[in-house]
Amino acid sequence: MAANQRTLIRLGQDAEDVASGLTLFRDALPSQAAHLTTVISELFAISSVLRRIDAAQADPRQEPSFYRIENDLRIVCPSLRLTLEDAFHMFGRERERPTAMVWDDLEHRMRDEEGAAFGERLGWVHDYLDEMLAELDGFASAHLEVLRRRMGTLLETQEVARVALRRPSSSCKYVCLDALLEHDCEDQVLNLAKNQKAARTARPGAQRYISYRHVESTTSPISATNSWDYVERFPPPVPEVPLSPTFTSSSSQTLGSSHTSYSNYGFAPVISGPPPMPSHWALDVFDGNCPVSPFKTGHGSDTTSCHGTQNSEALHRLLDDGYIMVSEIDFDRAAVQVRLYWRPVDNRTRILYMTKSSRSQDLLYCVPLTQLRAIRKDATLQLCRASSRDGHLKLWAKLNFVFYERMVLFYSTFVAMKRQDSQDPLPTALIEDLDLREKQEFGGVIRDRDLRHALRLFRDTNSGVVRLEASALRGPREGVPIWTAFITRYSFDPDWMALESGGIVTMAALKPPPYVFLAGYGLVRNRHGDYILQFDTTDDAADFVRTWSGVCRNSKR
Numbered sequence: 001m002a003a004n005q006r007t008l009i010r011l012g013q014d015a016e017d018v019a020s021g022l023t024l025f026r027d028a029l030p031s032q033a034a035h036l037t038t039v040i041s042e043l044f045a046i047s048s049v050l051r052r053i054d055a056a057q058a059d060p061r062q063e064p065s066f067y068r069i070e071n072d073l074r075i076v077c078p079s080l081r082l083t084l085e086d087a088f089h090m091f092g093r094e095r096e097r098p099t100a101m102v103w104d105d106l107e108h109r110m111r112d113e114e115g116a117a118f119g120e121r122l123g124w125v126h127d128y129l130d131e132m133l134a135e136l137d138g139f140a141s142a143h144l145e146v147l148r149r150r151m152g153t154l155l156e157t158q159e160v161a162r163v164a165l166r167r168p169s170s171s172c173k174y175v176c177l178d179a180l181l182e183h184d185c186e187d188q189v190l191n192l193a194k195n196q197k198a199a200r201t202a203r204p205g206a207q208r209y210i211s212y213r214h215v216e217s218t219t220s221p222i223s224a225t226n227s228w229d230y231v232e233r234f235p236p237p238v239p240e241v242p243l244s245p246t247f248t249s250s251s252s253q254t255l256g257s258s259h260t261s262y263s264n265y266g267f268a269p270v271i272s273g274p275p276p277m278p279s280h281w282a283l284d285v286f287d288g289n290c291p292v293s294p295f296k297t298g299h300g301s302d303t304t305s306c307h308g309t310q311n312s313e314a315l316h317r318l319l320d321d322g323y324i325m326v327s328e329i330d331f332d333r334a335a336v337q338v339r340l341y342w343r344p345v346d347n348r349t350r351i352l353y354m355t356k357s358s359r360s361q362d363l364l365y366c367v368p369l370t371q372l373r374a375i376r377k378d379a380t381l382q383l384c385r386a387s388s389r390d391g392h393l394k395l396w397a398k399l400n401f402v403f404y405e406r407m408v409l410f411y412s413t414f415v416a417m418k419r420q421d422s423q424d425p426l427p428t429a430l431i432e433d434l435d436l437r438e439k440q441e442f443g444g445v446i447r448d449r450d451l452r453h454a455l456r457l458f459r460d461t462n463s464g465v466v467r468l469e470a471s472a473l474r475g476p477r478e479g480v481p482i483w484t485a486f487i488t489r490y491s492f493d494p495d496w497m498a499l500e501s502g503g504i505v506t507m508a509a510l511k512p513p514p515y516v517f518l519a520g521y522g523l524v525r526n527r528h529g530d531y532i533l534q535f536d537t538t539d540d541a542a543d544f545v546r547t548w549s550g551v552c553r554n555s556k557r
Contacts, residue, residue, distance in 0.1 A: 012047035019043035088333035278344035298378030314366035404463035416517035
């Protein structure tokens with residue numbers, strides 16, 4: 001499944017985020033531990049079912065019947081979104097008030113004012129989603145109608161309560177990027193949804209999706225215009241001109257060189273005939289499947305903010321200049337959105353920071369990635385510009401993360417896209433140098449086919465995350481991430497890695513699979529599906545396995 005941040009996947013990801021946040025509440029509220037454990041379990045179960053429903057859209061056995069549950073999704077998705085937003089709001093209040101107080105306040109509001117306690121409504125959502133899956137498989141149940149009425153009533157109550165609180169209502173009402181630029185968003189969303197099937201037929205196999213954005217609902221929460229789903233939007237076509245390969249080394253360089261050559265993994269060097277739909281590897285990074293490990297310290301001590309120059313025309317400029325959004329991440333409970341853009345014709349890149357003022361006016365900030373450097377400070381990534389006078393770094397934006405894995409994925413995507421930009425090479429002051437400040441447990445050289453990469457084993461002391469990273473060994477893109485794998489879950493098992501003959505180490509059942517930051521690249525696997533690390537020397541391979549055993553011993557303490 002392509003990782004394009006579809007609505008259901010993102011909703012499931014938010015459910016997992018709330019579940020992870022509640023684990024901290026459970027530790028602080030021992031009297032509520034059993035109840036919170038049930039709530040956490042329901043949230044993870046809901047995320048799992050949402051992913052199964054999302055996968056059903058691509059299943060030839062279930063996709064033809066998907067229309068049967070679309071109206072039900074228009075009910076359950078907005079309701080779940082509002083419930084999760086209330087939980088995120090509770091997390092924000094907990095910074096200034098006792099944990100027990102903010103939890104009781106949330107339970108009171110949900111149970112006494114909206115008619116369904118937190119755990120109770122999550123149980124309804126879980127049952128409702130299960131019934132939808134059964135409907136897709138041809139097992140209709142009378143209980144579905146009961147849940148439909150129950151959830152519809154809850155959604156209406158939530159919308160009324162949201163208006164009374166004067167808090168923005170999401171209703172899971174998302175619009176495509178074009179609709180952001182129009183005043184009549186509702187009509188545009190409805191028209192795009194009606195044309196979705198025709199668009200898919202006209203451009204088979206070429207669809208790319210852009211996440212909806214939220215606009216406040218002005219209609220009944222169960223109306224047809226409350227589209228839960230994503231709408232296809234095709235990026236602007238690439239001009240029919242030859243393109244220079246992004247990752248090519250000198251023509252005289254051979255694959256046997258010790259430099260890392262990217263020529264095998266670049267974008268198509270020449271386009272002849274009708275141009276193919278452009279794609280980008282970053283679409284597959286934020287798939288919602290990565291583990292989540294909260295920061296133990298630092299999160300909450302800083303806030304997400306931008307100190308750049310506001311540009312109200314940034315969105316229009318990006319579209320007019322042929323840029324395509326390839327990634328979007330929410331910060332501060334969706335109060336801030338950060339997007340990464342890419343232009344296929346020359347691989348130029350941009351970052352867009354979006355938020356609203358206290359008067360609900362849109363605030364947009366946009367600069368090329370090649371003008372920024374990402375540096376970690378605790379739970380925050382600082383994006384800095386270099387002064388034209390003395391080269392000193394000046395803060396442009398701060399991005400405050402809840403989970404370390406998300407920080408790693410954003411940092412790696414940011415660095416890789418920036419260094420793949422046609423404006424590379426960059427000034428030394430803007431080149432990242434292990435700026436995540438992790439503890440390196442191991443460093444060595446691996447071979448992938450005829451190429452050599454630097455392999456590092458990192459442990460983050462704040463979150464406890466253990467990960468592997470392969471990067472370019474030498475050359476102009478030395479140190480740029482090629483792939484990373486989160487392996488914390490295996491850090492109690494020294495036998496998870498196996499030393500084979502010839503300097504080979506195998507890794508079994510790695511889930512989720514490594515995240516790749518280079519177009520067309522794939523890790524080597526054996527016939528059993530195990531990932532293979534071919535070390536440059538047998539000594540490095542043995543040292544790596546010994547280091548891993550030490551990491552596992554320390555994890556058990």
